[in-house]
Amino acid sequence: MTLLDLLLDPLRYEFMVRALATAVVAAVVCAVLSCWLVLIGWSLMGDAVSHAVLPGVVLAYILGAPFAIGAIVFGFLAVALIGTVRSTSRIKEDAAIGIVFTTLFALGLVLISVTPSQTDLNHIVFGNLLGVSAGDLVQVLIISAVVLAVLVVKRRDFTLYAFDPTHAFAIGLNTRLLGAGLLALLALTAVVALQAVGVVLVVAMLIIPGATAYLLTDRFGRMLVIAPVASALCAIAGIYLSYHLDTAPGGTIVVVQGALFTLVYLFAPREGVLAKRTAARRHRGAAPVA
């Protein structure tokens, strides 16, 4: 079998093509959003929201409403509950996040268990790339287009919000709306990503690409290119590996992303661990020894 055969073989199946398309689109949207999440320090919030949307998605399924609506409602509910617990009790934020998102996630699991045709819904938890229907793909494409459009149009505002919210507020930007907007985008992105890798692994797609890009550049504009490109390549590599090794596609994608992060963490030209160590040694060598 030649390399070309290895690459073309899976594409004979329509479900593999759909899986690739879904994975790449989800990887790109998550990666673009992750650039802001890692800089604002919202990684944990991404984790929380992506889990907390589960009951919303299940309820939307039961009611026949779009998943996105259920996800947004429960995404905001989660953030509101976290804020309430933190500000009205002595519980600190990380504990509040842990309590709220696991409870909502568990509520989702309970709802799934009492809903007929549960096989369908269990796929939301662990992802079911190989079972993505044409309708699912359309939903993924529409939501992704909306999220990317908003992020691109308001990217400078979001970046200022991440860097210096006080200045943003002082010059009349609506920082409350910017924060709420990012949360809504986060909930929408969770819907896209859970089609690909499932609720449990969404957070990996929402953090790793941005963190990887952050180690490679000092320019936010470049992060916005590096993160989605790297994430899409990881998604493609993950799908092919899972096809040929017969492994779970969602899990394989995330493992590949984690592997790439590890490489960058070690070997990045300036921020990599090895480069830093070499620089430190050179610095020490240059200084006169006392």
Next chain:
Amino acid sequence: MNAIEVDDLTVRYGDVVALDGASLHVGAGRVCGLIGMNGSGKSTLFKSIIGLVRPASGSIRVAGVDPATARRRAVIGYVPQSEEVDWQFPISVRDVVMTGRYAAMGTMRRPRAADHDAVDEALARVELTDLADRQIGRLSGGQRKRAFVARGIAQGATVLLLDEPFAGVDKRSEATIVRLLRELADDGATVLISTHDLSSLPTLADEAALLMRRVLHHGPPAEVLAPERLATAFGVDLAVQP
């Protein structure tokens, strides 16, 4: 005309009274040094002027209007404390200064020629032109402060608020910043600076205000710095200290 008018301002955080009937008027084109211990309410006063905290009572006017209108007009330039800034953030000096122009830009904040000109001019004014493309954290302490002052200049801010701008800044850089602020004041800007550095106050400021949850004294620096006044504000006798 007074550029900053704070009257009888009280701010509470839960049970904690951060400001208790503070009043401070600063005239246009003046440099006012705000001194007081940690916890005396300096940061709270700044946040109140910007409108970030809601006062329990009292009134605030900035450039003759309420804080919300002042924000819409982008009147206030804010130079944050060092600890408040993420110096690892992937943003260049030029891009930081450009954020001063955002209020005047369209939805996408796409810079036009006039914005680029304003940024170049502001960078030249603070002598950071050569370092404009550096990541913001790759500047020295004094250069970082100048970058944020440049943002206020590019913004066209008429009221500049600087929170502890001299912390971690060497004396030479401090002198450069002081000179720059004096120039801006001569051009009509009003500057309010919170500082721990009492020794530089007379060269820096036209007036000083001593804050201890309310303004204990407000006048010429030499008068405010009189040992007996400082003793009440700081609770120590500074006269015996070097």
